[in-house]
Amino acid sequence: MKKVLLLSAGSPCRAIMAESILTKYVDESLNIDFVGAGLENNSVINENAMKILIEEGIDVSKLAPKILEDVEDGDFDLILTICSHSKEICPKFPRITPTIHMEFPVIDDEDETTCKALAERIKTKVKPIILKSIQ
Numbered sequence: 401m402k403k404v405l406l407l408s409a410g411s412p413c414r415a416i417m418a419e420s421i422l423t424k425y426v427d428e429s430l431n432i433d434f435v436g437a438g439l440e441n442n443s444v445i446n447e448n449a450m451k452i453l454i455e456e457g458i459d460v461s462k463l464a465p466k467i468l469e470d471v472e473d474g475d476f477d478l479i480l481t482i483c484s485h486s487k488e489i490c491p492k493f494p495r496i497t498p499t500i501h502m503e504f505p506v507i508d509d510e511d512e513t514t515c516k517a518l519a520e521r522i523k524t525k526v527k528p529i530i531l532k533s534i535q
Contacts, residue, residue, distance in 0.1 A: 401431045402477045402534050405497075407468070409483045410440035413449040414504045414518070416465060418482060420458045421522045422530065432534060435474060437466040448512040452519050478534050480526070500533055502526060 406422075408415040415436030422434045443465055453460050476497050482504040502525070505514060 401433055403433045403435060403474055404530060404534065405471065405474065405476045405479045406434060406436040407479055407481050408436070408438045408504070410438050410442045413446040413515075414482050416445060416463055417449055417453065417515070417518060418480070418504075418522055418526065420453050420460075420463065421456060421519055422527060424456065424458055425523055425527060426531070430531070432530075435466070435471050435476075437468050437471045439468055441465075441467050446515065448515045449518075451512060452515045456519060478530065480530065498533060500529060502529070 406415050406418040419434045419436030450460050479499040481501045
């Protein structure tokens with residue numbers, strides 16, 4: 401199984417949205433595990449982001465933000481940094497891991513339209529880049 405880390409600074413919304421949407425829309429037969437985490441502990445998930453995930457048919461009942469410390473033992477095959485802060489201070493892992501950067505908007509206080517646009521971007525832009533990079 402391949403593992404992809406989706407790393408954000410402190411926003412659990414971006415990492416959770418990316419993890420949830422990619423998990424849903426990437427074919428299970430590809431055996432890719434998506435793990436979203438933030439560099440800082442932040443337990444508040446934007447309600448508009450949650451609403452969009454529900455509209456996408458994703459069960460949000462067990463979603464909880466993770467921080468890097470929760471997942472840093474993971475043996476990742478690819479890291480996607482999703483904000484400039486996480487790109488700048490992306491930690492080093494035991495083995496050399498390819499890293500891609502794509503800037504996601506901050507959505508902590510954003511409206512539903514911004515969250516919906518991010519969900520579409522994840523499906524149409526992020527998913528193909530990850531699939532190409534992980535092969």
